[in-house]
Amino acid sequence: MSSNNNTISQPTLFSKFVAITKARLSISVVISTVAGFVLxxxxxxxxxxxxxxxxxxxxxxxxxxxxxFNQIIEKDLDALMDRTKNRPLPAGLISTQNALILGIVLTVLGLSILFAVNPKTAMFGAISIFMYVFLYTPLKTKTPLSVFVGAFPGAIPFMLGWVAATGHFGIEAGTLFIVQFFWQFPHFWAIGWFLYEDYEKAGFFMLPTGKKDKKTAFQIIFYTIWTILASIIPAFGFTGKLFLTKISAVIVVLLGFWMLYYALKLYREMDKMAARKLMIVSVSYITLLQIVYIVDKFLR
Incomplete structure (x- = not known):
């Protein structure tokens, strides 16, 4: 009987851990860091x-x-949204106290491990968690500028990998940061658009104008163009050891035009489906861009 209970409880504990740490999102961020490390x-x-x-x-x-920490702060707001009401805290699967203990343990463990890589990696990791938890999260209910603030911790993982590999923050890591920084805007505004009604229930301000209007759609196009331009900077030889051949730069531009097409499509159609497609394409764009950067490094 005891053995059966243990068998049942183990996957439950694991599934709670997966949910509260947002495993899919966390793994995608880690993959971005690995890409920077390989570069x-x-x-x-x-x-x-x-x-x-x-x-x-x-x-x-x-x-x-x-x-x-984000889910602890937003527990009551998560309960208001269809997308988040079944998360462990609003659903009562994990107590706030246990979640806080887990958050502290993961922070101490994470910082210690990153410090073992090198001190700069731990420092940027600490900056990232501070900005995400203490600045971005509370600002989401106050101002659309929360996306701008959130773009900083969101852009750190790609360049963090470079810092972990080299122990140095320079023009190369800075360029990787800029690429992912500009990419955050069309990506998160696309999410803010197609989840607008759900976010509205919790009072989250995610779109730059606060509305699904032409001005927001134009800004999505504007920042998509900046993302494309930032992504080909390494092709011009200004970024030290981070370099991109002309052929790879053309591939990156074509990927950028693919994302720009869906940004323009959102501007024309102004609907939830177009925003969702842009979000999916934006994720594909950043993933494929990192693959192109890595393949380019090993083929030249």
Whole structure:
């Protein structure tokens, strides 16, 4: 009987952990960090694999902790939205106290592991969690500028990988940061558009004008163009060891035009479906861009 109970409880605990740390989102952020690490590493050896493992585990702890603290702060608001009402805290699956303990443990563990990689990696990890939890999260109910503030911690993972590989923050890491920084705007505004009514229930201000209007759609196009321009900066030889060949730059531009097409489509159609498609394409864009950067490094 006891054995059966243990068998049943284990997946339940695991599924709660997966939900409260937003595992799918956390893993996607960690993958972005790994991409930056691969780009920054000059040559592979046994220590590289150990560093990569520490980065993955430490990175997941930090992102997971951010998500836990975010859900503690927004517990009552999450209960108002269809998308989030079944999360562990509003659903009563995890107590706020236990969630807080988990968040603290993940933060300490994550920072310690990232410090073992190098101090700069831990520092940027700490900045990321601070900005996400103490600035971005409370600002979501106050001002549309929350997306601008949230773009900073959101852009850190890609460049964090480079810093982990090199122990150095320079023009290369800065460029990776800029690419992901500009990308955040069309991505999150697309989400804010197709989830507008749900966000409205909790009083979240996610769109730049606060409305699903032409001005918001235009800003999405504007920042999509900036994302494309930022993404091809490494092709011009100004970014140190981060370099992109002309062929890869053309591929990146074509990927950018693909995303721009859906941004323009949203401007024309002004509906939820167009916004959802743009969100999906934006995720594909940043993933494919990182793959192109990495393949380019190893083929040239």
């Amino acid at each position: 920054g590493l000059e040559y592979w050896n046994q220590n590289s694999w150990i560093t990569l493992l520490l980065l993955v585990v430490g990175g997941y702890c930090m992102v997971g902790a951010s998500n836990v």
